[in-house]
Amino acid sequence: MKTELKAKFLQHILAKKNGNEGFTLIELLVVIIIIGILSAIALPSFLNQANKAKQSEAKQYSGSMNRAQQAYFLENGVFTTTLNTLGMGIKSQTENYVYDILGNATTVGTNIGVGNNGRSLKAPLKSYVGVVSLSIQAGGSSEATTLAVLCETEVVGAPGTSANAAYNTSGEASCPSGYIPLKSK
Template sequence: MAVSSYVSSSQNSGCGCLLSLIFLGLLGLIFAPSYLSTSTRSNGQSEARTYIDSMNRAQQAYFLEQDKFADTIPALDLGIKTQTENYTYSTRLTDKAAFNYGIAFSDKYTYRKKYFGLLSKTIKQPLKSYVGGVFIIPATKVNPNAASDELTTISILCEATVIGSTQPAEPTYIDNQLTCGEGTIEL
């Protein structure tokens, strides 16, 4: 009699485990989208971040080869157009820096999905603008063993915190510190 009761008990617990697994699986289906993709940006903003970062790296390579910065985007030899569907790109030089801009068109938007369990909502937001800076510094600032007259470059990429087609403030290099300009954050 005890054996029969034991078998009966194990049959019930097997059913309970199966129901628990099904329940956990359903919970996973409901909440997984919110963990896997809370924000999906359009190609617009990722395009600008990629272009400005590439322009920064190309300016560093150009300086290494030419001892000066490129004064135009075509001179960087990246194949980047100065105007795309979403952004206008430009570069500006000073004696010690090159600034690369990706200015968003005011009528362009990025779309991202926000998930609420099985439901999602697409949110439309205007694109942000970007600025990159490449600065000439003494190589001894990054390598104490470098020759005292040797120069090198460092770079920074910044995103505007406000939406719009206004040129972001330029980053700075002061007291050995790279800093994004007012109204921008470092990426």
């Protein structure tokens, strides 16, 4: 390599090294502002997802209590008001929810039912109630069907109260007042 070319190459390397000494204050401020904007957008979404994850516990437990009540009725001919009798192995209280059962032999016409409650203990969480009812066919038939519906509170942040079984005008299980039915997905 020629001496002149070597000298230019060394000058180029030294000039490049002196140009990379760090970030300017403006560059650092721009990066901090961008991070702040992204955090302001992402944090509410993250908190909402965390609440949905906590609520899924109550949805799952209330739905499982519905299915366990239907199985219990099939075996014993009555609904139960004792959580331990269902044999599900769930606690009656967790960090976020209290679980209980209201109404044994709640009779409305020819219907009997129970309300399986998952009441929230914290304001940003919704409460859930599963309603299971027995619908006896009219006309003297001995056929009966258990019907179930899972409901959630209409308003976020309203800790629920225990709800009993509710029925619509045709005598099927329905959501109590202040609750809306969850759609099956």
